[in-house]
Structure formats: C-alpha cells, structure tokens
Amino acid sequence: MSDQSPPQEGPGPAPGYNTHAVERLTGVRATTFRAWERRYGVPSPRRLPGGQRVYGERDVAVVRWLRQQTERGLSASLAVAQLRQMPETVGQPATRAAFAPLELAEGMVQAALAFDSTTLERLLSQALAAHTLETVCLEVIQPTLVNLGERWHRGEVSPAVEHFATALVRRRLEQLAALLDTGNGRPLIVMGTAPEEQHEIGVLILSLFLRRRGLRVTYLGPNVTAGAAVEVSQRMRPEMVCLSATTLESAGALQGIGQALAALDPPRPRFAFGGQAFQTDPALAKGIPGIYFAGDASQATEAVEALLRE
Template sequence: MAPQHFLSQFSDKPRYNTKAVAQETGVPADTFRAWERRYGVPRPQRTEGGHRLYSERDIATIRWLRDRTAEGLTISQAIALMIEGSDTSLSWLNTAVDTEPHTWERMQARMIAALTDFDATRAEQILGEAFALYPLEDVFLKLIQPAMVEIGEQWHAGRLSVTAEHFATQFIRRKLSSLFNTYNVTEGRGLVVVGCAPSEQHDLGALMLAVFLVRHGWQVIYLGPEVPVKDLLDAVQHIQPDLVCLSASTTETATQLLEIGRALQQLPPPTPLFGYGGRAFNLNPVLTHKMPGTFLGRDAQEAVENVASLLSRSR
C-alpha cells in the first residue's frame, strides 16, 4: 500500500507523549526526535508547556519508517520512498530531506570528543543523528565500537583518565541496556544465555551481542560481566538454553573460557551449544585452536549470523 493511503487511515489528533510513542513503536525516542530535526518526520504538536504530543498517524509513520530501515534501507532512502509515493499532503517532505554528507570517521571523532569531555548532551545529539541516518547495527559497529576502542587505547596509553573512560563506558552501557529492554522478548527463535568470562569486567561487546540477538528475534538471558563458573553451570541446568555465548577481552579471561567450555560439555543432557568471542580472540586467533565450542566471529553482526547458522544445524 502506498504510504499516503496507508497513513491517511490514522487520526492526526495529538494524543501521545514521547514515552508512549517509544513503547508503541519500539523505536528509541532519541531516534525519532532526530528524524524530526533532520527530516521533519514525524510532525508532533506542542503543548503549552512545550512538550511534544504525537498522533496515531505519527506513530504509524514511525512504524513504517522503522520497518523500511529494518528491510535494509537507510532512513534517508525510506524518507525518499515516502516522498516518491506521496500526494500533495506530504509534499512538504521534499524540502525536509537533508543530503549533507556524513562519514563514520567524522562522527567517531565527534563522539570521542563529546565522551572524553563528559558532555552527555552532545553525545546524545551525535548518537541521535547517527540513528536517524543509519541502521542501528551499523551505528554500533561503525561508530560506537571504534570510538570505544580508541577511548580504551587512550586510557591504556595514559592519555585519558580513568574517570573519562568510565563515563564513556557507562554512557554506552545505558544506551545498550535501554535498547535491550525495548526489544527483549519472552518467547523467541531460541533461548540464548550471554555473558562474560569469570574475571572479565568489560561487557560492552557481550551486551551489544545481546541487543543484536533480541532484535533478530532470539530470547536472551543476559548475565553481564564476571560470571562465576559454578553459578553459570547451575543456571544452565536450570534454564536449559539452546546456546551459551561468552566473551573475553584478554588472554587471561579467554583461558577461563576453556574450562567453561569443557564443563558445559560434561553436563547431563540436554547439553547446550557453546559459542565464544571477544577482543582476545580477534587479536590472537590462535586462542581458538584448542577452545571447545564455536568461535562466533569478530563482531556482534557476525555472531548473530553464526548463532542462526549454528542453531539451525543443531535442530
């Protein structure tokens, strides 16, 4: 159905606040507010106090754009598609499309500067712009992940304080946790446990994988950093997941996964599959040679694809 005919079915009476729209659509508020700033879509009205109020038509518009971007279009392409199929009621969109070029390197530099300056407001704006332009997975793999690697390297080299690194990490963790809670399902394609090695404190990579998995329809139980071996084994026997995915960023924590992989194989049936990944294996691929289980790939996107392949074969 052409966008204008589809959208015309819905009321344009303003009724819903920002939180309600985010819950109804599953699209983070930062994202559709960035669409509004850059493209003029959606078009909420304002209360006397200046708060946005959205209509059912606005919600339908956000859902339509969400579905187009989920199909692989960028948001600018989705807006252009809406314009192409529109009548005069959407003609104002023609002047709203911003064709200013953006590069990942430019956005990375801006994000690093904002986070290391403790400027959450500016970081929110940069992230909102990125979500408005690109699919969520691309934003995390091509903007957030490289920016956090650079921040980590600056900290290791002594050019950045511990407090700045912690601020950046907590900012990104909040974003990932919010997305995980937005998309997480109680039933899905299969049950996956995600966490980190017993001494692994850096869990952003594991949390990113959890977000990517729930966005692809998997049910995920996220255990976070520093998961003790005994507690993990007890939980696995109780939960009976299809797959256990664990992350390690150093050689020391990667070695701990060797023990866990072997222990999982010794559990009574049904025995879950075991997958692993993380920076340690990317930097030193030889670590995978004696590791039980399956190396899931160099990033969260590869891991999602390998999880799907691994579980489809096992069934």
C-alpha cells in the same frame, strides 16, 4: 515511464515518485506506508488532479527511515514521535554529512573528553535516528570507545573519561535491549563475559543484534564463572551459552567452562565463545571445547542464527 522516474505531469511543483516506485525504492509495501500516512500523517505525498499520490525525495527518505526503525523493534508511533523531535535527521542532504558515522564518532569523542553528557546523549540519538542499529554499534560506538580507550591506555586521558563514556553507552544499549522483542517461544541464549573479563560492550552489542533478530537472550553481564554457567544451564535450560573474552587470561578460563558444561547431563546447552582475544590470537580457540564464532558481532549473529536453524 520507468517505475523510478517521476510521474508525468505539467509544469508546476517538483516531480516525485508514484506509489510503486516508492515500494521499489524502500522495500516497504504500499499498504504499510499508506497506513502510516493515514495514522500519522507521514509520508505526506501531494495529489495529482486524478487523485494519485506523488511522493517527494523526503517522503522516500522518511519511509526508508521508518522501515529501519520498525525493523530494529521500535513501534511505528514511537518512530514517528522521534521523527517529529528531530525532523532534520531524515532525508536532508545538507545535514547528512554531519550524521555520517565518522563525524558522529568524532563528536562523541569530543563530548566525552569534555564530560558533556547532554551532547553525548544527543549524538547517540542522532546516530540511532539516522542509521541502522548495526551501523551505530559497529561504526559509531565501537570507534568512539576504542579511540577514547586507546588514549587512556596511552595515558593521554584520565580513566574517568573512558568510564564516563562507557557507562553512558552501556546504559543506552541496555535501554535498547529492553525495547526489543522478547523473543518469546524462541530458543534461549545465555550470554556474558568470561571469568575476570570486564570488557563487556562487544558481547552486549552481540546480544542486542541477536534480540533484534527475534532471539531470546538473557544477558548475565561480565565475569560469568563456571559455577554460574552450570547453574543457569540447569535452571534455565538454554539452547546455547555464549561468552566473550577480550584478554588472553580470560580466554584461557573458557576452557574450564566448556568442560563443565560438556560434563552436564543432557539436555545440555551448546557452548560458544568469541571476542577480541581470539581475533588477536586465533590459536587460543583450539583448546576450548565449544563453538568458536570468528569475526564481529554482525558475522556472529548470522552464524548463531544458522546454527539454531539446524
């Protein structure tokens, strides 16, 4: 019998997976999901007459889901509490389509257009319960904001709609940041946006991804001036200062910050930057003394980790 095939048994209840197969399917060690079973009652395998556990499809989905939640920093007990509130979220094929990132983003757009914060909050919770943090940020939140914002920039919806959705998303991202590892003992990265740059969701997402990898991040918010960058570098001694620019004007202002940090006495931080402005015009990065991270927040996370390992 292969590991993933159902354990052999006579006629009766639905087939399932043995312990080893669940380990292989989920990447979670048996000692871990047996501990979850003991403490929280999930997964809930049935037993064969010989006492061996048999796990069903839903058990596998639950173990996989608990793994995702604990990897993004939630304690197992909190994740189980969330599971109990929304049991339909995990492992039910009939509801999976409704929790697909595209559907969730579309639902969030409609909720924002109706100023319906309850639905917007619920859809965000469902997204976080059903998908990894990366998927939620890049495939649910980003398209939702871009969709709403582009309607606003085209004059189709009022600025209030975009502000309403951005404020709610920013609040939730900040709550998640507070839940994640504090990164004690790891190198510090100070983050924010360039001078005069108000677009902050992208860099906030990047800061969250870095925190999830256990890095220590201080997020300064939008509009970090050269003076502020110099002051935090002298006071906090970060390993890296990383700023984002979305508009062409704020990208230009990063040159002065790179120069100001390069003029500091050692130990001085590395200066890094990225963001939508450089995706629009990569040549902008040329004049800025620092490390340019191309790509989205996921790719930048890999690059930052690689750099700090050096």
